[in-house]
Amino acid sequence: MSGAMEAPTGRIVVASNRGPASFAVEDDGTVVARPGAGGLATVLDGALASHGGLWIAAAMTEDERRAADGTIPAPSGRYDVRLLAFDPAVYDGFYNGIANRVLWFLHHLLWDTPTSPSFGAETWSAWEAYRTVNGAFADVLAGEGDDPAFLVQDYHLSLVPAMLRSRRPEASIAWFSHTPFAGAHDLRILPEPMRRALLEGLLGADVVGFHAEPWAANFREACRTHLGTEVDDRGAIRWEGRRVSVGVFPISIDTEGLSRLAGTPEVDARLAELDGDLGPDVRLVLRVDRLEPSKNVVRGLEAFALFLDARPRWRGRVRFLALLNPSREAVPEYRAYLEACREAARAVDERFGTETWHPVELRLRDDRDGSLAGYRRFDVLVVNPTFDGMNLVAKEGPWLNERDGVLVLSTNAGAATELGEGALLVDPFDVRATAEAIGRALDMAPEERARRAGQLRDAVAANRLEGWVSAQLRALGRG
Amino acid sequence: MSGAMEAPTGRIVVASNRGPASFAVEDDGTVVARPGAGGLATVLDGALASHGGLWIAAAMTEDERRAADGTIPAPSGRYDVRLLAFDPAVYDGFYNGIANRVLWFLHHLLWDTPTSPSFGAETWSAWEAYRTVNGAFADVLAGEGDDPAFLVQDYHLSLVPAMLRSRRPEASIAWFSHTPFAGAHDLRILPEPMRRALLEGLLGADVVGFHAEPWAANFREACRTHLGTEVDDRGAIRWEGRRVSVGVFPISIDTEGLSRLAGTPEVDARLAELDGDLGPDVRLVLRVDRLEPSKNVVRGLEAFALFLDARPRWRGRVRFLALLNPSREAVPEYRAYLEACREAARAVDERFGTETWHPVELRLRDDRDGSLAGYRRFDVLVVNPTFDGMNLVAKEGPWLNERDGVLVLSTNAGAATELGEGALLVDPFDVRATAEAIGRALDMAPEERARRAGQLRDAVAANRLEGWVSAQLRALGRG
Numbered sequence: 001m002s003g004a005m006e007a008p009t010g011r012i013v014v015a016s017n018r019g020p021a022s023f024a025v026e027d028d029g030t031v032v033a034r035p036g037a038g039g040l041a042t043v044l045d046g047a048l049a050s051h052g053g054l055w056i057a058a059a060m061t062e063d064e065r066r067a068a069d070g071t072i073p074a075p076s077g078r079y080d081v082r083l084l085a086f087d088p089a090v091y092d093g094f095y096n097g098i099a100n101r102v103l104w105f106l107h108h109l110l111w112d113t114p115t116s117p118s119f120g121a122e123t124w125s126a127w128e129a130y131r132t133v134n135g136a137f138a139d140v141l142a143g144e145g146d147d148p149a150f151l152v153q154d155y156h157l158s159l160v161p162a163m164l165r166s167r168r169p170e171a172s173i174a175w176f177s178h179t180p181f182a183g184a185h186d187l188r189i190l191p192e193p194m195r196r197a198l199l200e201g202l203l204g205a206d207v208v209g210f211h212a213e214p215w216a217a218n219f220r221e222a223c224r225t226h227l228g229t230e231v232d233d234r235g236a237i238r239w240e241g242r243r244v245s246v247g248v249f250p251i252s253i254d255t256e257g258l259s260r261l262a263g264t265p266e267v268d269a270r271l272a273e274l275d276g277d278l279g280p281d282v283r284l285v286l287r288v289d290r291l292e293p294s295k296n297v298v299r300g301l302e303a304f305a306l307f308l309d310a311r312p313r314w315r316g317r318v319r320f321l322a323l324l325n326p327s328r329e330a331v332p333e334y335r336a337y338l339e340a341c342r343e344a345a346r347a348v349d350e351r352f353g354t355e356t357w358h359p360v361e362l363r364l365r366d367d368r369d370g371s372l373a374g375y376r377r378f379d380v381l382v383v384n385p386t387f388d389g390m391n392l393v394a395k396e397g398p399w400l401n402e403r404d405g406v407l408v409l410s411t412n413a414g415a416a417t418e419l420g421e422g423a424l425l426v427d428p429f430d431v432r433a434t435a436e437a438i439g440r441a442l443d444m445a446p447e448e449r450a451r452r453a454g455q456l457r458d459a460v461a462a463n464r465l466e467g468w469v470s471a472q473l474r475a476l477g478r479g
Numbered sequence: 480m481s482g483a484m485e486a487p488t489g490r491i492v493v494a495s496n497r498g499p500a501s502f503a504v505e506d507d508g509t510v511v512a513r514p515g516a517g518g519l520a521t522v523l524d525g526a527l528a529s530h531g532g533l534w535i536a537a538a539m540t541e542d543e544r545r546a547a548d549g550t551i552p553a554p555s556g557r558y559d560v561r562l563l564a565f566d567p568a569v570y571d572g573f574y575n576g577i578a579n580r581v582l583w584f585l586h587h588l589l590w591d592t593p594t595s596p597s598f599g600a601e602t603w604s605a606w607e608a609y610r611t612v613n614g615a616f617a618d619v620l621a622g623e624g625d626d627p628a629f630l631v632q633d634y635h636l637s638l639v640p641a642m643l644r645s646r647r648p649e650a651s652i653a654w655f656s657h658t659p660f661a662g663a664h665d666l667r668i669l670p671e672p673m674r675r676a677l678l679e680g681l682l683g684a685d686v687v688g689f690h691a692e693p694w695a696a697n698f699r700e701a702c703r704t705h706l707g708t709e710v711d712d713r714g715a716i717r718w719e720g721r722r723v724s725v726g727v728f729p730i731s732i733d734t735e736g737l738s739r740l741a742g743t744p745e746v747d748a749r750l751a752e753l754d755g756d757l758g759p760d761v762r763l764v765l766r767v768d769r770l771e772p773s774k775n776v777v778r779g780l781e782a783f784a785l786f787l788d789a790r791p792r793w794r795g796r797v798r799f800l801a802l803l804n805p806s807r808e809a810v811p812e813y814r815a816y817l818e819a820c821r822e823a824a825r826a827v828d829e830r831f832g833t834e835t836w837h838p839v840e841l842r843l844r845d846d847r848d849g850s851l852a853g854y855r856r857f858d859v860l861v862v863n864p865t866f867d868g869m870n871l872v873a874k875e876g877p878w879l880n881e882r883d884g885v886l887v888l889s890t891n892a893g894a895a896t897e898l899g900e901g902a903l904l905v906d907p908f909d910v911r912a913t914a915e916a917i918g919r920a921l922d923m924a925p926e927e928r929a930r931r932a933g934q935l936r937d938a939v940a941a942n943r944l945e946g947w948v949s950a951q952l953r954a955l956g957r958g
Contacts, residue, residue, distance in 0.1 A: 109592050109664075109665070109668075110592060110593060111591075111592075112590075112591035113588050113589060113590075113772075113773075113865050113908075114589060114772035114773070114775075114777070114812075114816055114819070114865070115777050115778075115819055117908055118777075118778055118781055118908065118910050119906075119908055119909045119910060119911060119912075120781065120785060120910045120911055121785070121911055124911055182664070183662040183663060183664025183665060184662060184663075184664070184700070185588075185661070185662025185663070185664065185665060185693075185697055186588070186662060186664060186665065188693075188866075188890075188891055189865075189908050190906075190908070191906040191908065191909040191912060192890075192906055214664075214667075217704065218664055221663070221700060225696065293592075293593035294592075294593070296593075298593070298594050298597075299594075299597055302597055302599065306599060306600070333593075337593055340593070340594055386592050386593070386668075387667075411667075411671075412667055427598075427669075427670040427671055429592075429596055429597065429598055429668050429669070429670065430598045430670040431597050431598060431599045432598060432599055432600055432603055433598075433670060
């Protein structure tokens with residue numbers, strides 16, 4: 001009796017580029033795990049712990065490469081991790097060449113199309129590396145018995161579903177996108193072989209999941225436009241005799257864990273420091289982001305300048321603090337974007353600053369405690385990405401905030417679906433509207449602030465973190 | 480009896496930003512017309528001449544402003560022209576602020592989204608100007624009796640159909656796009672009020688026309704996504720109790736007129752000069768474009784370098800001549816693009832050039848005769864726009880060519896639909912594929928060249944120019 005014929009055990013196998021933890025090998029050969037900080041690690045860790053299973057990820061460091069032979073217990077000890085080691089040049093082509101330089105840019109519409117992207121020999125060679133790494137994941141997944149539910153994560157592994165399907169035709173495969181999904185028209189930027197491989201790769205899954213409906217609609221329309229597929233009345237796609245369900249599974253946050261992290265003495269101290277720094281009469285406009293071109297930092301600063309222009313009585317009584325965690329600094333577009341952010345901040349400061357009042361401060365470092373303190377303290381939180389799969393800052397900030405702070409939120413963030421009632425929604429390219437929202441937030445009556453803050457907390461609490469995996473398992477018929 | 484109740488007379492009223500001719504006022508007050516060179520002027524001039532009617536356009540110069548009171552006979556004398564004069568600041572907001580900086584960029588996907596566009600006070604004020612100019616056109620059109628067929632042209636006048644509809648509910652209105660149409664997802668870049676006004680503006684028409692099916696499909700999908708409209712099985716949209724037909728009307732060229740223009744002694748002389756310059760053994764790779772970021776000049780040069788790299792035996796035996804007509808030089812993106820083109824050309828020349836052989840030449844001027852000579856002489860014509868509504872170079876070049884030259888054509892040009900069989904189609908962002916197509920074209924056997932050149936000429940000849948207007952009139956029920 002083959003594995004595929006056995007009754008499913010409820011076991012889960014997760015595949016993602018980055019694993020749930022980072023691993024170090026000590027002198028005596030012991031592998032020591034340091035848990036990851038990401039929301040994905042938390043949610044999948046919980047699901048794996050309760051269902052049992054395996055998490056397969058790429059080895060990121062030399063230590064992880066050395067640990068890549070067998071399986072390693074997860075930090076919780078309740079499931080196993082297997083790391084796949086790749087030739088560094090192949091991994092570089094996969095990760096930097098395609099995942100981050102092509103697919104991330106594609107799904108976030110980040111290209112300056114007159115000159116970028118340019119698919120030359122280097123990109124095509126990276127594409128081969130992307131296929132190789134996806135194929136290696138599919139090989140290892142295909143070797144997992146007991147008919148598990150395969151949960152394949154994100155744009156790094158776009159080809160895995162079809163590759164796994166060809167090796168295991170009866171497998172139960174869900175693929176989930178943590179980013180937006182490109183519009184059908186934008187996919188014309190990809191050369192046809194890549195475009196086709198990408199869409200056909202995802203259609204190898206039984207369930208293709210997104211954080212928000214616009215991204216699911218984009219995927220359906222992309223398949224219709226470029227592959228001629230039909231969509232049934234429940235939004236599923238017919239493909240090669242199978243039914244591919246296209247679903248929306250908005251991820252949530254670990255509210256208890258987050259509250260614990262934000263209540264430590266260290267964060268209390270950072271909050272006291274921030275309070276002292278601001279003084280009792282200065283309002284705080286905050287943003288917390290990875291330094292990333294799609295986060296829309298520059299327009300946020302332009303909007304703050306427009307706001308100071310339109311409501312001069314706020315000058316001297318408000319500060320914009322941008323906590324930006326540097327990211328992908330090897331990518332030229334990211335370096336240029338950092339410079340554009342600095343320049344935009346300088347421009348506001350030069351125009352409005354005084355000897356005693358600096359309206360804008362950019363802090364460029366990885367500072368989790370500082371961010372948590374900021375979440376507790378903000379009066380206005382600006383989350384205005386041009387495009388964003390979900391955006392967890394928009395959930396974490398309002399959850400922790402202690403001052404009925406107002407959330408100014410981009411309509412193009414996946415989170416807008418759940419938080420649109422409590423937030424002030426803005427079109428992210430519309431700096432005038434963003435400026436008006438900042439002003440409206442600061443001038444808002446306490447009752448409205450309290451009502452909206454309550455709506456935001458209720459919306460966050462209503463979406464339980466563990467529901468994210470269980471809904472996908474139900475869509476796979478494993479619920 | 481109101482005008483709307485009278486039987487239609489077959490009269491046509493055209494509205495466009497730019498008129499069929501430029502007009503000068505002489506010292507004695509006489510208005511002198513100089514015919515326009517554009518394909519649109521030719522085709523609409525013919526239609527107006529046979530149906531009778533009026534062409535309404537914006538006054539562009541001080542002279543045209545002075546002539547803007549009454550109607551002026553068209554150069555052919557067979558219909559009238561009326562010029563609308565606007566306050567220069569209003570016209571600037573309409574034309575530069577919105578039409579060229581927002582809508583052109585939107586429909587050609589030209590933005591570098593991390594920082595551009597940024598809809599601040601200036602853009603919103605330009606938007607008011609755009610509404611004002613569109614409203615003025617609608618006012619004048621609404622005053623035209625005899626129930627004419629209104630043919631409204633292009634993205635400059637996107638709001639006119641609905642504005643005219645509100646003034647004349649029974650009017651017969653066709654709007655035609657000479658550009659691509661933005662993808663539904665890309666329209667998320669526009670602030671919601673602009674996005675809605677744009678789509679609702681066009682839905683005021685009875686017929687919305689495009690050069691190619693992908694742009695029509697984008698429009699339908701945009702209306703579905705952003706307005707929730709339904710599409711019937713013939714591709715029409717239901718809107719406010721009316722049926723809005725969405726059609727594809729690919730424009731052609733005036734083959735007889737073009738052949739005449741290309742057969743003058745001046746063009747013969749330019750061809751002799753070009754022949755002498757190249758010598759008998761050097762093949763010519765040509766491009767002819769307005770200097771415009773969507774024309775994809777830089778990647779074309781990168782592809783030429785890749786080709787020289789991959790097929791070294793062609794070094795010294797081929798030249799790339801780019802005839803680029805400078806355009807919109809006041810727009811920073813266009814100035815930066817010119818510099819990028821120069822830099823890309825320099826890079827090819829530095830890498831491959833010798834004392835006796837310069838592989839690339841850019842000529843930056845308006846040179847109609849030189850272009851016609853190039854059309855007659857090319858061995859390979861590169862037409863690789865990132866996005867292009869139609870692209871008439873792809874039709875004019877093969878029509879005039881005398882050497883069975885090969886057309887390398889972007890899949891994202893509207894012309895690819897009609898010319899795809901004879902041309903070598905390339906994904907325009909794929910420089911490797913473009914390089915291969917150039918190499919394949921130069922190495923192609925004479926029989927295949929002749930066959931393909933014949934297919935191209937047949938395809939151009941099969942689409943008669945006068946059919947473009949008559950098909951739109953038929954779609955309006957005026958055929």
